[in-house]
Amino acid sequence: MTYGTISTINQYNTQFTFVSFYSKNSQYLDHCQYCEDCFACSGLKKKRFCIFNQQYSEEEYMRLKAKIVEHMKKTGEWGQFLPPELSPFGYNETVAQEYFPLTGGEVARRGWKWHADTESQTSNYQGPRVSLSVDIKDVPDDMTEKILVCERTGKPYKIIPHELALYRQHRLPLPRVCFDERHLERIRRRNPRKLWTRSCMKCGKSIETTYSPDRPETVYCESCYLKEVY
Numbered sequence: 001m002t003y004g005t006i007s008t009i010n011q012y013n014t015q016f017t018f019v020s021f022y023s024k025n026s027q028y029l030d031h032c033q034y035c036e037d038c039f040a041c042s043g044l045k046k047k048r049f050c051i052f053n054q055q056y057s058e059e060e061y062m063r064l065k066a067k068i069v070e071h072m073k074k075t076g077e078w079g080q081f082l083p084p085e086l087s088p089f090g091y092n093e094t095v096a097q098e099y100f101p102l103t104g105g106e107v108a109r110r111g112w113k114w115h116a117d118t119e120s121q122t123s124n125y126q127g128p129r130v131s132l133s134v135d136i137k138d139v140p141d142d143m144t145e146k147i148l149v150c151e152r153t154g155k156p157y158k159i160i161p162h163e164l165a166l167y168r169q170h171r172l173p174l175p176r177v178c179f180d181e182r183h184l185e186r187i188r189r190r191n192p193r194k195l196w197t198r199s200c201m202k203c204g205k206s207i208e209t210t211y212s213p214d215r216p217e218t219v220y221c222e223s224c225y226l227k228e229v230y
């Protein structure tokens, strides 16, 4: 009976909660634990009958909550997760941008935040430039104290000691692009969050798949796939 939650453990009858654990019969919790019958609260532990972090009697709680829900039904907010316009982060700083990329203009038209300065601030690094050795065996230990500059975006980045140990173990060269760029490269290897209608390449049945029709892979329907694999 949990619906519309992000990051949760052991909840019962909770809706629209964020990073809240072991709570029940509550809505719109943010970072709450072991709460019961709470509404729109943040950072509470072991509380009951609270609204906006304020303690009420059971009767007051029920009356006030019903009133708020009634109002939210009129505004169309009831039944929805917290709206993006309340987020302190820019859309381009969140994983939403990785899965559903939008331009700054598209985000502004929806009334959401876009933090353009997160890009420009970090790409204006003026410190000394470190040249990277081609071979990992020539990389000194103090490389983990240096600030490196991404060859693609100009963003500064660092190598941490565990990372350097791993590159040495596998005899891999140090990365020349920053963490964010490497992350994006990995994300691009995943299929897009989009379904195409195409035919099974064995039986011809119509199927929906994340593999676009112009891709080279062999794509089967589920039953043909299972017959082939098992």
Ligand SMILES: [Zn+2]
Pocket (backbone or CB within 6 Å): 200, 201, 202, 203, 204, 205, 220, 221, 222, 223, 224, 225
């Ligand atoms: Zn088939």
